[in-house]
Amino acid sequence: MDRLPRGRHGLSPEFVAQNQRERLIAGLTEVLYEVGYQKTTVSLIGRRAAVSKSDFYKHFESKDDCFYAAYDSAIDRIREQVLSACRRHVDEPWPPRVRDALSALLAALAADPPLATLSLVEGLRAGPGMYDRYQAALEGFVTFLRQDAPPALGGAEVPRATDEAIVGGIAALLGRRVQAGETAAIVELLPQVAEFALTPYVGTDEARRIVSAG
């Protein structure tokens, strides 16, 4: 993210503040990716963002506070990419739309390893505040999955615990690959991940058919 020009630039204070805040969030995301949560410090974040320590504390109370903001921003970006993929396929039935949503999710993560690391790996490591956010993000995906979802074969509604397990299992799988430095390759997991998500609803055969039709 570009630093503002030195000296008088005639930009509004609000813009400057917002720009600094965004740079700090981007700085945290990068530093976190490079050294992990324990070693990420306000000094390192500030230096990466080209923001002074005192300016850091105008925006955030602490490293964790900045972390929360970065996390929320990351989830928003991912959600937006998944939703816009779904909007393009709004006329499709539910199962291929889930497949397309997962495809957009994997693409968004694979294209941005620091984003993937922040959202999937560090979310569980950094204590209760982050865990709450990780949980809320996964809950959001569960709600999204259940929207317009059909019943399972046989007519019974798929229990919410099943959807939680689908989302949680996929998130854990992706997190493990990201942590192993295999972020770019996660797009290759789409067939398996889509089959995994659809099987409790439509059975393995139909899930595989939908996946290969994609």
Place this chain on the structure above:
Amino acid sequence: MTPARPALPREFVAVHKRRRMMDAMAELSAERGYGATKIADVVSRAGVARKTLYDNFAGKEELFLAAFETTVAEARETVEAACAAVAAGDGETIEAGLQALLEFLAARPAQARMCMVEALSATPAAAVQYEEAIQAFVELLREGAPPAASRPNTLEETLVGGVAWVLQQRIRNDEAEVVGRLLPELSGFVLSPYRGVGKPGR
């Protein structure tokens, strides 16, 4: 005349004290979090001398990791025994193992929270051990699964991760004692890929 109380073998006492220290660590880290748990609180809860703790463990982290490993080993034994007791059948082995796991966790809420919630953020070494424990259960599931023509190679990893996530949420909400109630949904979820090719999902 009252018989003199026989002295317990030293080894028995030592093992018992280790267990009390590990249980105290589990309880306290579940109550307050790993970070806020102090050695002074552990020895007090366990009813042992500080020296005894340091004779057995280098410090807080080593005690936590030992408590974690002991619980995981006991959980695996319980699950393996339950699976072995069921004749290999269409998913019965998996269901038996899952039920045994849920009952194990429900009977030990503090250990459940220590292993499935606290371990992730306690220390980097604890997070590594958590991942190894997950892999151990992935292997168990692979072994217990019905033989199949083709399955995605990430299947068991995703299934175990999914079950773990559902359990983590309940345990975090202090609902460990009732995770047994999840058996129908969780077994439905775990078994649906094995109802496999040619058969409808449940």
